[in-house]
Amino acid sequence: MAIFSRSTAFTRVTAIAAQRAVHAAFAWMHNNPKTLIDRQAELVAIPAPPFGEEARSNWLAARFTEIGLTGIHTDAVCNVIGIIPARHLPADSTGPVVVLSAHLDTVFPAATPLRPTLSRDNGANRLAAPGACDNAAGVIGMLALAQALVQSKVKLAAPIVVLGNVGEEGEGDLRGVRHFYEQPALAGRIAAHIVLDGAGADSAVTQALGSLRFQVTINGPGGHSFTDAGTPNPIAAMASALATLARTPLPEKPSTTLNLGTIRGGTSVNSIPESATASVDFRSTSSDELLRLEVALHRAVEDAVDQTNAIAKHLGSRSRGSLTFAIKRIGDRPAAQLANDSPILEALRAVDRHLGIQTDLRLGSTDANIPIALGIPALSMGAGGDGGGAHTLAEWYSDKDRETALRRILLLAVAMTEWAAEQ
Numbered sequence: 285m286a287i288f289s290r291s292t293a294f295t296r297v298t299a300i301a302a303q304r305a306v307h308a309a310f311a312w313m314h315n316n317p318k319t320l321i322d323r324q325a326e327l328v329a330i331p332a333p334p335f336g337e338e339a340r341s342n343w344l345a346a347r348f349t350e351i352g353l354t355g356i357h358t359d360a361v362c363n364v365i366g367i368i369p370a371r372h373l374p375a376d377s378t379g380p381v382v383v384l385s386a387h388l389d390t391v392f393p394a395a396t397p398l399r400p401t402l403s404r405d406n407g408a409n410r411l412a413a414p415g416a417c418d419n420a421a422g423v424i425g426m427l428a429l430a431q432a433l434v435q436s437k438v439k440l441a442a443p444i445v446v447l448g449n450v451g452e453e454g455e456g457d458l459r460g461v462r463h464f465y466e467q468p469a470l471a472g473r474i475a476a477h478i479v480l481d482g483a484g485a486d487s488a489v490t491q492a493l494g495s496l497r498f499q500v501t502i503n504g505p506g507g508h509s510f511t512d513a514g515t516p517n518p519i520a521a522m523a524s525a526l527a528t529l530a531r532t533p534l535p536e537k538p539s540t541t542l543n544l545g546t547i548r549g550g551t552s553v554n555s556i557p558e559s560a561t562a563s564v565d566f567r568s569t570s571s572d573e574l575l576r577l578e579v580a581l582h583r584a585v586e587d588a589v590d591q592t593n594a595i596a597k598h599l600g601s602r603s604r605g606s607l608t609f610a611i612k613r614i615g616d617r618p619a620a621q622l623a624n625d626s627p628i629l630e631a632l633r634a635v636d637r638h639l640g641i642q643t644d645l646r647l648g649s650t651d652a653n654i655p656i657a658l659g660i661p662a663l664s665m666g667a668g669g670d671g672g673g674a675h676t677l678a679e680w681y682s683d684k685d686r687e688t689a690l691r692r693i694l695l696l697a698v699a700m701t702e703w704a705a706e707q
C-alpha cells in the first residue's frame with residue numbers, strides 16, 4: 285500500500301497525533317495511573333488458570349460495559365469481545381476491523397495464593413503478584429486504551445474489536461485466538477491485529493516461533509518382575525525412543541529446539557510396567573523443521589517399540605504379549621514471519637519515530653502467531669511499564685512510564701484503522 289510506505293506513514297501518524305481528541309485521550313491516560321494500577325490489582329486477585337478463565341472473563345465483560353463498549357459478548361470458550369465503533373459507520377457495517385487483544389489466562393494453577401501487594405517505588409506504582417505483568421499489564425493496557433478512545437471520542441476510520449482472550453499459556457495452545465478467528469461473523473474482515481502481552485515499550489514480536497507438542501504413550505501387558513520376566517517393558521522402549529530423539533541434529537538457523545518435558549510410568553519397582561508416557565516440545569521458526577522433528581519422533585518411537593517387541597519374541601514363551609504405542613499431538617502453534625514492509629510494521633516504525641522510541645523486532649510464541657500465519661498484519665507488543673519474574677510467584681510490575689507505551693499503542697491502532705478503511 286502506497287499510503288503506508290515508510291515516508292507517508294510518518295505524515296499520517298503525525299496528523300493523528302495532532303488531533304484534539306487524541307490529545308484528550310493522552311491526557312486521560314496521563315491523569316489516571318492510579319485507576320489503572322488499582323484495576324490491575326483487582327484483576328490479578330482473580331484466578332485464571334488455563335481452562336479456568338471464566339471468573340476473569342466475567343470481570344472483563346463488566347469493565348467493558350462500564351467503559352461503554354458496544355456489542356459486548358462472551359463466546360463459547362470464554363473470550364470476551366467488545367467493540368469501539370467507528371461513529372460514521374452504521375452499527376451493522378460489515379467492513380474491515382482492527383483487533384486489539386490481550387490474553388486473560390495465567391500459568392498458575394487454581395490453588396495458587398494470589399495476594400497482590402501495591403507499593404511505591406521510585407515515583408512509580410509497583411504491583412507484586414503472580415500474573416501482575418503477564419498478562420495483567422496487557423489486559424489493563426487494553427482497557428485503558430479502550431476507555432481513553434471512547435471517552436475522548438477519537439475518530440476511528442474502522443471499528444476496533446477489543447478482545448480479552450483465553451488459552452494463550454502452556455497447553456492452552458492459543459485456543460482463544462484460534463476460536464476467535466473461526467467466527468464466521470468476522471471472516472475476512474480482520475485487517476490488522478495488535479496483541480498486548482506483558483510490559484515494555486521498545487520491542488515487538490513479529491516472527492512467530494512455531495511449536496509442536498506431543499504426548500507419547502507406550503502400553504504393554506505388564507506383569508511380575510520375576511515370574512513374567514521377558515515381557516516387553518514400555519519404560520525400556522520409551523527410554524530408548526527418547527534417547528534416540530535427543531540425538532537428533534538441530535540446525536541453529538532456522539532456530540530450532542527440542543525438549544523432552546515429562547516422563548511417567550510404572551507402578552512399583554517389582555512390576556513390569558503396563559504403560560509409559562512422555563511429552564515432548566519442538567520449536568522452530570520454520571514449519572519444515574517442525575515437520576522433520578515430527579517424523580523423527582514417529583520413527584524413534586516405532587523403532588524402539590519394534591525392537592523391544594522383537595527381543596521379547598526372541599525370548600519365546602516367557603513374554604505375555606507385545607507393546608503398542610500412540611502419539612498424540614497436544615500442541616500446534618504455526619511458525620510464520622511478518623514481512624518487513626508489512627503495513628503494521630511501517631505504521632509502528634512511524635509511531636516510534638514520532639515518539640522517539642527504538643523498536644527491537646523479536647521472535648516469540650504469542651497469540652499473534654495465528655493472524656501472522658493467516659497473512660494478517662499483526663504483532664505482539666508490551667503494554668508499557670516494567671516487569672519481572674514472569675511465570676513465578678515473585679512476579680512484579682511497575683507502571684513507570686506506562687503512559688508512553690499506551691500512547692504508542694493508541695497511535696498504532698488508530699493508524700491501522702485508517703489503513704483498514706482504505707482496503
Ligand SMILES: [Zn+2]
Pocket residue numbers: 387418419452481482
Ligand atoms: Zn503472556
